[in-house]
Amino acid sequence: MEYFIQQLVNGITLGSIYGLIAIGYTMVYGIIGMINFAHGDIFMIGAFVALISFIIFGLTGVALPIILLLVLLIAMLFTACYGWTVEKLAYKPLRGSFRLAPLISALGMSIVLQNYVQVAQGARVKPMQPLISGGLEFFKNSEFIVTVSYLQIFIVILTIILMGIFTYLITKTDLGRAQRACEQDRTMTALLGINVDRTISITFIIGSSLASVAGMMFVLYYGVIDFYIGFLAGIKAFTAAVLGGIGSLPGAMLGGLLIGLIETFWAGYVSLEYKDVAAFSVLIVVLIFFPTGFLGKPDIEKV
Amino acid sequence: MEKKDIIQSFKDSLFTGLIALALFGPIVGLRTASKGEGLFITPQWGVVFLLVGLCILGRFLINLNSVRKTEITSFSKFTSKFSAITEDKAKHFAITAILFAVVFPFLPFTDRYFMDVAIMILTYIMLGWGLNIVVGLAGLLDLGYVAFYAVGAYSYALIATTFGWSFWICLPLAGLFAAFFGILLGFPVLRLRGDYLAIVTLGFGEIIRIILINWYEVTNGPDGITGIPRPSFFGLPFKRSPDEGETSFHLFFNLEYSTMHRIIFLYYLILVLALITNYFTLKIRKLPVGRAWEALREDEIACKSLGVNPTNTKLTAFAIGAMFGGFAGSFFATRQAFISPESFTFIESAIIVAIVVLGGMGSQTGVVLASIFLIGITEMFRDLEQYRMIAFGGAMVLIMVFKPKGILANRKPTILMHGDKK
Amino acid sequence: MSNLLSVENLTMKFGGLTAIDDLSFDAKNNQITSIIGPNGAGKTTVFNCLTGFYKPTNGQMFLHKENSKISLRKYTDFKIAYVAKVARTFQNIRLFPAMSVLENLLVAQHNELMVASGYSLFGLLNLKSYRDKEQLAVDKAKYWLDIIGLTHRADDNAGDLPYGDQRKLEIVRAMCIEPRLLCLDEPAAGLNPKESAELNKLLKFIKTEKQTGILLIEHDMSVVMGISDHVVVLNYGKKIFEGTADQTKNSKEVIEAYLGVDE
Ligand SMILES: Nc1ncnc2c1ncn2[C@@H]1O[C@H](COP(=O)(O)OP(=O)(O)OP(=O)(O)O)[C@@H](O)[C@H]1O
Ligand SMILES: [Mg+2]
Numbered sequence: 001m002e003y004f005i006q007q008l009v010n011g012i013t014l015g016s017i018y019g020l021i022a023i024g025y026t027m028v029y030g031i032i033g034m035i036n037f038a039h040g041d042i043f044m045i046g047a048f049v050a051l052i053s054f055i056i057f058g059l060t061g062v063a064l065p066i067i068l069l070l071v072l073l074i075a076m077l078f079t080a081c082y083g084w085t086v087e088k089l090a091y092k093p094l095r096g097s098f099r100l101a102p103l104i105s106a107l108g109m110s111i112v113l114q115n116y117v118q119v120a121q122g123a124r125v126k127p128m129q130p131l132i133s134g135g136l137e138f139f140k141n142s143e144f145i146v147t148v149s150y151l152q153i154f155i156v157i158l159t160i161i162l163m164g165i166f167t168y169l170i171t172k173t174d175l176g177r178a179q180r181a182c183e184q185d186r187t188m189t190a191l192l193g194i195n196v197d198r199t200i201s202i203t204f205i206i207g208s209s210l211a212s213v214a215g216m217m218f219v220l221y222y223g224v225i226d227f228y229i230g231f232l233a234g235i236k237a238f239t240a241a242v243l244g245g246i247g248s249l250p251g252a253m254l255g256g257l258l259i260g261l262i263e264t265f266w267a268g269y270v271s272l273e274y275k276d277v278a279a280f281s282v283l284i285v286v287l288i289f290f291p292t293g294f295l296g297k298p299d300i301e302k303v
Numbered sequence: 304m305e306k307k308d309i310i311q312s313f314k315d316s317l318f319t320g321l322i323a324l325a326l327f328g329p330i331v332g333l334r335t336a337s338k339g340e341g342l343f344i345t346p347q348w349g350v351v352f353l354l355v356g357l358c359i360l361g362r363f364l365i366n367l368n369s370v371r372k373t374e375i376t377s378f379s380k381f382t383s384k385f386s387a388i389t390e391d392k393a394k395h396f397a398i399t400a401i402l403f404a405v406v407f408p409f410l411p412f413t414d415r416y417f418m419d420v421a422i423m424i425l426t427y428i429m430l431g432w433g434l435n436i437v438v439g440l441a442g443l444l445d446l447g448y449v450a451f452y453a454v455g456a457y458s459y460a461l462i463a464t465t466f467g468w469s470f471w472i473c474l475p476l477a478g479l480f481a482a483f484f485g486i487l488l489g490f491p492v493l494r495l496r497g498d499y500l501a502i503v504t505l506g507f508g509e510i511i512r513i514i515l516i517n518w519y520e521v522t523n524g525p526d527g528i529t530g531i532p533r534p535s536f537f538g539l540p541f542k543r544s545p546d547e548g549e550t551s552f553h554l555f556f557n558l559e560y561s562t563m564h565r566i567i568f569l570y571y572l573i574l575v576l577a578l579i580t581n582y583f584t585l586k587i588r589k590l591p592v593g594r595a596w597e598a599l600r601e602d603e604i605a606c607k608s609l610g611v612n613p614t615n616t617k618l619t620a621f622a623i624g625a626m627f628g629g630f631a632g633s634f635f636a637t638r639q640a641f642i643s644p645e646s647f648t649f650i651e652s653a654i655i656v657a658i659v660v661l662g663g664m665g666s667q668t669g670v671v672l673a674s675i676f677l678i679g680i681t682e683m684f685r686d687l688e689q690y691r692m693i694a695f696g697g698a699m700v701l702i703m704v705f706k707p708k709g710i711l712a713n714r715k716p717t718i719l720m721h722g723d724k725k
Numbered sequence: 726m727s728n729l730l731s732v733e734n735l736t737m738k739f740g741g742l743t744a745i746d747d748l749s750f751d752a753k754n755n756q757i758t759s760i761i762g763p764n765g766a767g768k769t770t771v772f773n774c775l776t777g778f779y780k781p782t783n784g785q786m787f788l789h790k791e792n793s794k795i796s797l798r799k800y801t802d803f804k805i806a807y808v809a810k811v812a813r814t815f816q817n818i819r820l821f822p823a824m825s826v827l828e829n830l831l832v833a834q835h836n837e838l839m840v841a842s843g844y845s846l847f848g849l850l851n852l853k854s855y856r857d858k859e860q861l862a863v864d865k866a867k868y869w870l871d872i873i874g875l876t877h878r879a880d881d882n883a884g885d886l887p888y889g890d891q892r893k894l895e896i897v898r899a900m901c902i903e904p905r906l907l908c909l910d911e912p913a914a915g916l917n918p919k920e921s922a923e924l925n926k927l928l929k930f931i932k933t934e935k936q937t938g939i940l941l942i943e944h945d946m947s948v949v950m951g952i953s954d955h956v957v958v959l960n961y962g963k964k965i966f967e968g969t970a971d972q973t974k975n976s977k978e979v980i981e982a983y984l985g986v987d988e
Contacts, residue, residue: 035498045330052333055342081325093704100444101707103498104660107446108699111653115692120331123689126342231649235509238502273517280506287499288491583849590848591831591838594824598832601821608776608813609833610806610902619845716825720863720879 002144007268011261013152013221016159019256020214021237022244023166024083024207026252029241030183031203032095037106038086039211040234041113046079046212047225048117051126054219064131068154075216076209082113083208084201092197110230117227125226128219155217162213163253166206170249179203183247232276236263239283245296254294312366316359323358327351396668404574408567418566422573422638424678426631429577431658431670433627436584438656439665440593441620442600443493444501447508448655450488451625453515453647455481455632460528460642461521470534474633481629482622489621493614508652515644527643533565534572534637541565569638576634580627581667587623589717596620597665597717650692654678657695661702665714728789729754729938730775730906735784737770737962744770746962748784752906752955757932757939759949761973762959763983768942769816771959772908775940776813777805788906807836812904814895816911816942822884826875826894829883830866833901838862869897873927889920893927900931906938907931913945921945925952950974958982 021043028036053071062070090109094102135149170176178199181189190196218233219225240259244251259279266278286293332351335342407413407421430452437445459477462468468476492503515522522528533541539552541564552568553560587593595616598606603613636642658677662669681691730752737745744767752758760768773779775786777800786797788809797809805811821829831838841858842848848855870876873893878886883894892912899907909928913921929952931937943949949956949970956973958966960982966973973979 035502048335049329051342052329052335052344055335055344056333078325078329081322085322085326090700090704094707097703097707099497100442100501101703103444103501104656105700105703107653107656108696108703111650111696112693112700113696115689115696117330119689119693121335124337126335127337128342235502235506242499274513277510277513280510283506284492284503287495287503291495291499586849587845590842590845591835592842592845594828594832595835595839597824597828598821598835601823602819604778605815605819605821606832607778607802608806608815608819609835609898610803611832611835612803612807714823716828716880718827718831718859718863719825720827720867720876 002139002142002146003268005138006144006146007264008261009146009148009152011264012257013155013260014264015240015257015260016155017214017217017221017256018233018237018240018259019253020159020162020210020217021233022240022252022256023249024211025238025241026244026246026249027179027203027207030247031179031200032091032102034091034102035106035238036091036204036207037103037234038090038109038113039207040230040232040237041110041117042079042083042086042208042230043211043215043218043233043237044225044227044230045082045113045117046075046208046215047218047229048121048126048215048227049078049212050075050216051128051219051225054128054131058131067131071216072158072213075212079212079215080205080208083204083211086113087201087204092200110234114227114230121227123227125224127224130223131220151220155221158213158217162210166210167249169206175199175202232279235283236279239279239286241293242283242291243286243293245293247297248293248295251293251295309367312363315366316363319362320355320359323355324351327354400671401578408570415563415566418563418570420679420682422566422570423682424674425570425573425577426635427655427658427674427678428671429573429580429631429634430628430655431662431674432577432580432584432667433624433631434655435659435662435665435667435670436587436596436627437620437624438659440584440588440600441596441617442497442664443617443620444497444656445504445621445624446501446649446652446656447504447506447511448624448628449647449649449652450504450508450511451481451485451628452632452635452651453511453644454484454625455629456636456642456647457515457522457528457632458629459633459636460531463532463637464528464530467532470532470633470637474630477633478626478629481632482626484629485622485625486618489618489625490614493617493621505649505652508647508649512644512647512649515647522644525644527641527645528636529641531636531640531642533640534568536568541568569634573634573638576630580630583623583627584667592616592619594717654695657699661698663708727754728752729756730940731787731789731794732771732775733785733787735771735774735786736782737767737774737779738782744962745774745781745959748959748962748964750957750964750967752938752940754938755932755936756954757928757941757952758955758957759941759943759953759970760957760959761943761949762965765961766959767962768959769910770962772813772910772940772942775805775908776811777802806902806904810903810905811908812899812902812906813908814892814899814910814912816914818888818891818895820883820891820895820898823882825880826870826883826886827863827866827879829894829898830869830901831862833898834862834865865901869900872930873897889916892916892920893924896927896931900935900937904937906940908940908942910942911944912941913943913948916945918947921948924948928952 021039024039024042025036028034028039050071053074054067057067057070086109090105091102094105132149132151132154135147135152138146138148170179178189178194181192181194182196182199186196218229236259237256240255241252242255243258244253244255259282262282263275263279267275270278328351331354332346332348334345334347336345337343408418430448434445434448437443437448455477458480459473462473462476463470488507492500495503516525518524535541536552539550539555542551552564558564595606595611598611599613599616606613635646654677658670658673661677662671662673677695681694728751732751733749735745735748736743748771760771762768770779774781775797777797781798787794788797788811795809797805797811800809821832824832838858842855867876867879870879875886875890875894878890883891886894892915896909896912913924916924925948928939928941932939941949941953953970956968956970957964958973958979965978965982966976968976
């Protein structure tokens with residue numbers, strides 16, 4: 001039982017990270033109908049920016065909460081630039097090209113980003129000393145003590161705050177309206193005088209910023225990153241987006257949580273070696289039997 | 304007017320520079336390196352300024368000549384001229400290339416290193432041709448092709464080491480096994496939309512790799528399988544001193560022993576395998592099933608309305624592609640005499656996809672040129688491995704932006720009513 | 726004349742939207758049955774149900790053979806064309822644009838050719854039996870191309886044909902599967918008067934010479950009135966009128982549906 005609760009806590013933390021990345025997939029899919037294959041690598045870049053800023057601010061001796069806030073903003077800013085540029089360079093010229101073109105372009109972009117970071121930052125893993133340590137302990141009298149670290153609390157709370165802001169953005173502002181209009185019908189939206197290109201750009205910016213937050217959490221949580229983390233995390237987050245129903249924002253968060261839980265429980269109860277197989281299997285099973293996910297709209301192909 | 308334009312493009316370039324600074328500043332400019340127990344930052348501002356400067360300059364030049372449009376047209380003009388040339392000369396080109404490939408091992412400058420590179424290029428050509436059936440003809444983006452390569456290699460290795468059967472028995476078995484795997488994996492997923500299919504195949508590729516790493520009893524885990532039998536020349540092994548009662552290649556033909564014999568044999572082996580793949584593809588493209596593949600790539604809904612069974616048709620493409628992947632895998636196993644999961648990572652799949660895409664989807668010649676270019680030329684700069692991957696990825700993006708049908712995309716009808724007019 | 730198709734109480738809902746509402750009608754052998762109605766009336770949706778692209782929410786569709794009838798609901802997508810021999814064209818032309826005109830027509834004969842090629846085995850061995858069958862398929866393609874006057878373009882890409890020719894090509898491609906029922910979704914859309922007249926001729930030819938029943942969706946009244954034997958009028962998914970072309974022309978309900986009612 002205690003072990004179960006511990007896994008639950010770990011799963012929710014991991015799920016928050018996946019959920020934040022998944023939002024990027026789902027938003028881009030919603031608006032331009034493509035799988036942004038490079039999104040996992042944007043997350044990885046976010047993690048690197050966060051790591052670099054942590055090191056720099058670590059030297060200044062500023063108080064921890066301020067460091068966290070600064071790093072958060074810096075990571076979001078710089079990573080958003082990457083998201084924006086990738087869209088401009090690799091996807092925008094392809095609107096209206098043939099079916100597989102954006103996907104191949106995205107794959108190319110993903111390869112570029114990964115190897116670029118490898119060249120720029122080196123191939124070795126980058127360890128970082130834990131910044132936030134300690135935690136709350138429960139069930140002290142039992143055999144297995146459940147620990148909820150402050151870091152985990154931080155991650156979950158930050159996720160909830162961001163989700164709140166984000167939901168507000170999408171549902172209550174002009175930007176959100178423009179975005180939803182673009183999802184429905186891009187040509188019509190453009191005719192109504194909405195700048196579609198800008199709306200798409202902003203979508204990428206938001207998606208990348210959220211991914212960078214996930215990257216920062218990843219650095220803090222695992223304490224070690226390398227240029228390759230985007231691949232696996234990206235696939236898992238994509239699975240999350242599909243599981244929740246691609247195109248649906250609450251779905252992405254829900255899917256993220258589920259994938260986080262599935263992964264931790266699988267690792268905890270079934271087999272640690274095959275933990276990545278769990279994520280991939282879920283992906284395959286969901287796509288085959290359940291392609292609209294939990295909260296997605298049914299997709300009848302219009303003929 | 305003129306002046307305003309220049310000022311405008313100047314501003315624009317500065318903006319580009321700003322973005323470039325934001326991009327390269329942290330990632331390139333602040334290199335993290337571990338020293339002792341922590342991470343430290345080594346600034347590299349020189350490189351950043353260089354990169355930013357290049358971006359500004361590039362953008363300015365582009366704006367100035369509004370090169371973009373002219374560039375696109377001149378680029379496509381150039382490539383279509385190129386395609387036209389190769390189209391006209393396709394036959395000559397193919398014959399010359401094959402002749403060259405046949406005499407290559409005996410050319411004066413050919414040494415061991417060249418042979419190794421040539422074998423590698425041929426392996427990729429074969430993989431590219433195999434995948435071309437799936438991606439180029441049937442339009443199914445398979446990002447897990449390396450899985451079949453792995454299945455072929457491992458089944459070859461396992462069959463050969465356990466039963467000790469000869470190469471010529473193990474090879475078809477491994478191919479069939481890979482094809483069977485293709486059907487097994489393909490059956491549930493080929494109904495999926497194109498982009499989902501890509502991700503699912505990627506997932507399968509990774510699952511297979513993880514299984515190879517962890518299933519110690521069979522695959523020996525990360526250590527891989529060693530001692531895979533080398534191929535023999537129709538029963539004559541390439542050994543300096545053959546076992547008792549055995550004749551080896553050099554003794555039989557009364558030659559001085561040389562390790563090159565085996566290399567040359569391997570070279571011809573992969574050449575023949577690749578040419579078989581090519582021949583097969585060219586043939587099957589002209590059969591009903593081949594036409595149905597291309598029709599599916601063009602419009603699946605129209606195919607359904609004409610009674611073409613999409614799932615079965617795709618499945619054949621998938622299985623045949625997998626089979627050739629399996630053959631290539633067998634060859635890889637016997638050449639290396641050692642295989643491990645490390646050789647079958649996602650990046651291999653990506654390279655093969657890149658070869659097909661850059662060559663021009665569906666173009667057999669394109670695959671050859673792309674393989675020579677991507678593998679051969681970059682092989683010369685082995686030390687710049689990561690730069691080479693950046694170039695790969697960048698090339699994929701550029702091709703999609705400027706010439707989405709690939710450099711050599713010139714489809715010829717599979718059947719003509721009026722014969723060749725030219 | 727005998728019934729070819731009967732549609733009984735067909736209903737199709739998309740979420741809250743009822744695109745077809747309890748629709749029943751028959752189509753006869755060797756006749757052209759037109760389905761007309763304002764935009765969004767649900768005409769294309771009827772075709773999509775008939776040809777297996779959508780699964781109707783309710784209702785039955787039967788295709789009558791000599792003494793039996795087969796339920797189209799039982800078949801999904803490609804089997805409708807393969808087994809039930811119902812062919813269709815699309816409102817937005819769906820050719821294989823990068824393939825030649827001839828290849829387009831050969832893909833339509835895919836299933837016979839697959840058998841003839843021994844599922845590719847005989848084909849790979851280049852057996853004569855296969856080559857003969859292939860020649861027959863080419864001859865059939867040529868037959869149809871002669872009729873629409875496109876033989877000289879047989880080796881050009883279908884996507885390079887002018888619009889009107891693409892429409893005609895799509896129709897004869899559907900004919901290559903030798904259908905018992907041919908469903909045409911706005912074949913005259915975008916054609917000039919001369920091309921429309923040619924289309925009329927082609928459809929009459931198919932009806933009389935090929936003994937094929939035709940189901941026609943069309944907005945162009947000159948086509949509809951010129952060649953229809955029977956007209957079914959839809960509005961908001963409901964059948965509002967059914968009769969001959971002349972009766973339809975004079976029907977009050979139909980005029981109201983198209984022009985609106987004066988209050
Ligand atoms: N796949 C689908 N999902 C949701 N709604 C659909 C779908 N297909 C059709 N509809 C809706 O059903 C209604 C009927 O559409 P349909 O295409 O059948 O009209 P139509 O009579 O062919 O019109 P038109 O003359 O413009 O072609 C429309 O309101 C349309 O939006
Ligand atoms: Mg319609």
